[in-house]
Amino acid sequence: MEDSTDQVQSSPVTWSRDGDVGVILINNPPVNAGSREVRAGILTALDELMQETSLCALVVMGAGNTFIAGSDIREFGQPLEVPELPTVISAIEAYPKPVVAALHGAALGGGFELALGCDARIALTGCVVGLPEVTLGMIPGAGGTQRLPRLIPLAQAIELVTSGRRVKAEEACEMGIIASVVETDLRANAVAFARALHGQKRRLRDLPAVASSPSDIRAAEQAALQWTKGRPYAVCAIDMVKAAAHLPIDEALAKERAAFQTFRMSDEAAALRYLFFAERDAGKIDGIGAVKPRSVHEVAVIGAGTMGIGIAVTFADAGYAVTLVDQDEAAVSRANAQVQAIYDRLVAKKRITEAEVQARLTRISTTTQLADVASCDVVIEAIFEDMNIKQELFRKLDAIVKSGAILASNTSYLDLNEIAAATSRPQDIVGLHFFNPAHVMKLLEVVRGVRTSTEALTTALRVGRKLGKSAIVAGVGEGFIGNRGYAAYRRQCEFMLEEGAYPEDIDRALEAFGMAMGPFAVGDMSGLDIAWRMRQRLSTHRDPSVRYVEIPDRLCEMGRFGQKTKAGWYRYEPGERKGRPDPLVHKLIETASAEKGITRALLSADYVVGRALIAMINEAALILSEGVAQRASDIDLAWVHGYGFPGYEGGPLLWATRQPKSRIMALQQDMAAQSGRGYPLGHIEAVLKSAASGV
Numbered sequence: 001m002e003d004s005t006d007q008v009q010s011s012p013v014t015w016s017r018d019g020d021v022g023v024i025l026i027n028n029p030p031v032n033a034g035s036r037e038v039r040a041g042i043l044t045a046l047d048e049l050m051q052e053t054s055l056c057a058l059v060v061m062g063a064g065n066t067f068i069a070g071s072d073i074r075e076f077g078q079p080l081e082v083p084e085l086p087t088v089i090s091a092i093e094a095y096p097k098p099v100v101a102a103l104h105g106a107a108l109g110g111g112f113e114l115a116l117g118c119d120a121r122i123a124l125t126g127c128v129v130g131l132p133e134v135t136l137g138m139i140p141g142a143g144g145t146q147r148l149p150r151l152i153p154l155a156q157a158i159e160l161v162t163s164g165r166r167v168k169a170e171e172a173c174e175m176g177i178i179a180s181v182v183e184t185d186l187r188a189n190a191v192a193f194a195r196a197l198h199g200q201k202r203r204l205r206d207l208p209a210v211a212s213s214p215s216d217i218r219a220a221e222q223a224a225l226q227w228t229k230g231r232p233y234a235v236c237a238i239d240m241v242k243a244a245a246h247l248p249i250d251e252a253l254a255k256e257r258a259a260f261q262t263f264r265m266s267d268e269a270a271a272l273r274y275l276f277f278a279e280r281d282a283g284k285i286d287g288i289g290a291v292k293p294r295s296v297h298e299v300a301v302i303g304a305g306t307m308g309i310g311i312a313v314t315f316a317d318a319g320y321a322v323t324l325v326d327q328d329e330a331a332v333s334r335a336n337a338q339v340q341a342i343y344d345r346l347v348a349k350k351r352i353t354e355a356e357v358q359a360r361l362t363r364i365s366t367t368t369q370l371a372d373v374a375s376c377d378v379v380i381e382a383i384f385e386d387m388n389i390k391q392e393l394f395r396k397l398d399a400i401v402k403s404g405a406i407l408a409s410n411t412s413y414l415d416l417n418e419i420a421a422a423t424s425r426p427q428d429i430v431g432l433h434f435f436n437p438a439h440v441m442k443l444l445e446v447v448r449g450v451r452t453s454t455e456a457l458t459t460a461l462r463v464g465r466k467l468g469k470s471a472i473v474a475g476v477g478e479g480f481i482g483n484r485g486y487a488a489y490r491r492q493c494e495f496m497l498e499e500g501a502y503p504e505d506i507d508r509a510l511e512a513f514g515m516a517m518g519p520f521a522v523g524d525m526s527g528l529d530i531a532w533r534m535r536q537r538l539s540t541h542r543d544p545s546v547r548y549v550e551i552p553d554r555l556c557e558m559g560r561f562g563q564k565t566k567a568g569w570y571r572y573e574p575g576e577r578k579g580r581p582d583p584l585v586h587k588l589i590e591t592a593s594a595e596k597g598i599t600r601a602l603l604s605a606d607y608v609v610g611r612a613l614i615a616m617i618n619e620a621a622l623i624l625s626e627g628v629a630q631r632a633s634d635i636d637l638a639w640v641h642g643y644g645f646p647g648y649e650g651g652p653l654l655w656a657t658r659q660p661k662s663r664i665m666a667l668q669q670d671m672a673a674q675s676g677r678g679y680p681l682g683h684i685e686a687v688l689k690s691a692a693s694g695v
């Protein structure tokens with residue numbers, strides 16, 4: 001028979017012959033997602049190749065940049081069309097000659113499961129493999145939990161399946177997941193490899209699971225439950241991997257598939273899928289087509305304080321050459337020590353190797369000379385928050401730095417347009433608002449000034465993505481998207497203190513809902529004094545008829561700045577990081593209520609959550625209507641990646657679309673009644689429509 005290319009023009013799957021080896025090629029741009037057409041195409045190809053009795057083996061590979069990057073995530077919320085993936089994998093296993101998966105780019109989820117259904121795997125360097133289903137609120141559904149532990153020990157399989165970690169080809173090879181890693185010419189190498197199997201099938205299903213000691217399994221299980229917060233799909237994934245050791249494989253595969261079918265239809269999975277596509281949408285700028293970003297290699301960070309150091313580390317981690325600048329030698333040597341300390345902690349936690357640290361350290365250089373940043377492609381200012389000082393620096397940078405470079409400010413509340421106005425190139429000025437600690441926090445606000453060019457913005461977004469951040473576009477405005485929303489939320493939580501709750505009641509309710517930390521625990525952790533000083537500065541402008549809670553000011557007047565002073569909203573015993581409720585704070589709160597003539601009432605956990613979330617939602621509506629955010633899903637990303645909102649709820653706006661509309665409107669009315677004047681109401685209904693359309 002001839003190559004299949006001629007006969008099946010419309011199929012994304014074709015096959016051809018390379019001597020006595022058949023090569024199946026999957027071509028479904030952009031990422032060869034395993035759609036129905038791809039699955040059907042592979043089955044057809046296998047069927048046709050059954051007739052090719054002279055072949056000694058097959059190779060399955062992807063066209064373009066990647067192998068199958070995963071099943072088509074858009075299909076998971078709908079009834080799956082036949083043929084389903086397990087049928088395709090069974091056909092590969094039933095094929096009488098060995099089938100070799102030749103991997104490049106990414107082989108994730110269903111793509112990796114298909115590779116596990118093959119008799120061997122080889123990969124091009126740079127490829128990653130993994131099972132990210134748990135991060136999407138599901139479990140692998142096509143044998144991942146059963147075939148992987150037949151290649152690597154059960155404890156390792158638990159780690160990979162529950163973390164969704166993307167394993168680089170070299171590590172996968174060391175683990176035994178991949179037989180060999182090649183530097184070039186994947187197809188030729190795969191064909192030679194397949195031929196060298198001499199027709200021998202090596203199906204994983206025929207092997208026993210690779211044992212781990214009971215203590216290793218227990219340790220892997222406990223670690224997994226901790227990082228997945230014991231979500232039901234993670235628990236199920238662990239059980240399924242363990243089942244590989246004792247259940248007959250067909251029985252286990254059937255159980256795995258049934259659980260996958262249930263989880264994929266859950267609200268949690270839908271929320272996590274929503275966030276997956278929200279991440280991709282965040283990189284797009286409304287109203288313009290594709291713009292080519294500028295190339296960025298060298299980066300400078302001005303200001304070696306905590307923020308500047310974190311930003312420098314972030315860039316070095318992502319492979320950029322970074323110059324960190326501060327005024328004097330003392331500051332620079334302090335910065336060097338702090339960078340080293342960050343990496344020492346990562347080595348101690350076994351997150352990176354000593355060799356990797358050395359590689360990253362060589363990418364960071366420090367200097368006291370501003371002139372050293374002249375050739376950089378991006379320069380980020382992370383100095384003191386003062387408009388005059390910032391403008392002066394930008395004037396200097398404007399004179400020094402090459403044209404076409406992007407000059408960025410890390411300001412968290414100053415007006416970017418005023419900063420840009422100090423330069424002759426406002427089109428190249430953006431905000432890059434990192435969150436502390438910059439090398440850990442995933443959220444990055446890319447701030448667009450009125451004169452920022454789309455090219456500069458696109459470049460900044462691309463850089464953000466390369467840093468591994470969740471980068472969203474924000475317009476200029478007090479607090480941008482994230483801090484503005486958070487301030488509105490925290491304010492309602494403070495109102496609830498006056499109305500009857502204590503800090504621990506509110507924190508407990510919100511943590512039970514899924515917030516990583518309650519607002520008062522967060523306040524104590526980050527320190528109460530900075531916001532206090534800001535309030536003092538603004539106090540003369542405050543309208544006395546607008547509701548204002550004085551309790552945090554009183555705490556600060558008592559020197560209670562949070563964890564660093566061992567007292568804030570909570571008190572902290574020596575050696576403890578979790579605060580204890582403090583009767584003194586209770587008294588302070590009760591006095592504040594009495595002074596305002598508020599009769600304290602018991603607030604239920606349900607009420608607390610509704611009130612806190614409506615504050616987020618209301619502010620989001622205002623932010624959207626003012627054009628500070630481009631789309632509802634960007635705001636959800638900010639909450640999830642910047643403020644510990646539970647990803648499995650998808651963000652406050654997705655949450656709102658899932659509540660009865662009457663509940664949301666009643667919550668908003670109640671908030672309005674409690675807050676009084678000075679708290680504008682957003683047009684929530686419009687937002688709910690746009691958020692729902694993104695699901």
Ligand code: COA
Binds near residue numbers: 277
């Ligand atoms: N299903 C459907 N669409 C997918 C997809 C999937 N599994 N993976 C990626 N896409 C889409 C993206 O939405 C994006 O579409 P858009 O251009 O319309 O926005 C496009 O493919 C490119 O993806 P993007 O992430 O922007 O490209 P990248 O080159 O930066 O990264 C991958 C490529 C494969 C590493 C990345 O897309 C990825 O991690 N995908 C998810 C893989 C996964 O989790 N699979 C398991 C599912 S169980």
